[in-house]
Amino acid sequence: MEKGIIFDIRHFSTHDGPGIRTTVFFKGCPLRCIWCHNPESQKLEPEAINRTKKLDGQEFEVKEILGRYISTDEVIKEIETQVSIFDESNGGVTFSGGEPLMQPRFLLELLKRCREHDIHTAVDTCGFAAPELFRSILPYTNLFLYDLKIIKSDKHKYYTAQPNEIILNNLSMLNQLGASVMVRVPLIPGITDDEENLLAIKEIVKGNNSIKRLDLLPYHHMAKDKYRRLNLPFELEDLEAYKNERLKEIELMFSDLEMPISIGG
Template structure:
């Protein structure tokens, strides 16, 4: 029986697709984005980390394992109790990570279970997977949340560890299949937010019929503690958060598109 490596299941999510959703986080990612806000998702293996907690004024060090193996049926058991909420809100299940397409057999089995029970399915992906994997899951996927980070292949490889050629080919494949897609653009000061990159992404997205919305995702420091717990270097500590004015200026670059644009998703 195929098992998937899961590091979190969150109910009542409202930022991972339409309606109220359950988001299933799969562990393992082919990219190493320097701004990754889920560093615990990167390795495709369970990881032990230490965390400190306080009780009655005393500090205690606790060991925690991130990631556990679950069958598709076990995941669905956690999902199915929320079907009335999905139906009422127009929600469903989103598979995120990490990169869910790194576990294609498990993902496919779980997608089939959800679709057989009338549940809307979404996949939050960096787009780095084989064409064959995308083709397998198309019939069982209602929506893609598709990241576009950097158009320059060299910059993409420098900041994520991989070229973007496979990613852009897969975006074309999604367009050919006409699967509804939300493009997600992480805004990282000094890395992804320059005019050339944003204009290039806009030009790329403009002719795509599958794209229903663009989400601009501003960088934040909320993952800093995760890096500390996992003994990983936090390279972007000096970045300052965007002001509302700056975000408004960036959003205005997309005003000439006939596609809704949101800040934060």
């Protein structure tokens, strides 16, 4: 029995794959995206923070530990409570993060256990992992939720701390191996949403038969609020959320793709 480290398990998710799902959030990520919406996921260890809370109009700080060690048995036991909901909604379990493939043995055992229980599985990944790790989990993964952020490698490294050749090569490999993939594009004003980058993403999506759907995920202010509650610095503090007109323009750029396209997942 493997043990891993997670920072949350959320039931009744409708944005992490088909149907109603349980999402298991792994801690640890190889990227450091400056817009990261889950900063508590980045370190591969529990961490103590001072969280800001409000009560009766007053703000105060409380100490909190982000992340906990948990066994595969414990995770599966919690997942099993939702099986009837999965069956009724054609849902399942999504392993997210962070980056689940930073804990490959823990992830693989969970995927195998879900397969034994005939539970649909999705792995939400940034794609930055050794190819053999993707090969090891492919037989037990029904769907990959695959992030494509920035296609120019030097720009990708500037904003995420890692180049993207591994990410693009793994996506190509999954296509060759016949995986089922949903691409997710975080739309960050002035960073990922310029025409050159979006058209480059479109060309990759168009040439990959494994990709069944494209989700465009607009930046929103929830990230800013989370950083504030966690007392963490946020580099995009002054960034404004999208207006509907701009989102319609971006959606139109992808409208000729022969697959479902959604704004917001």
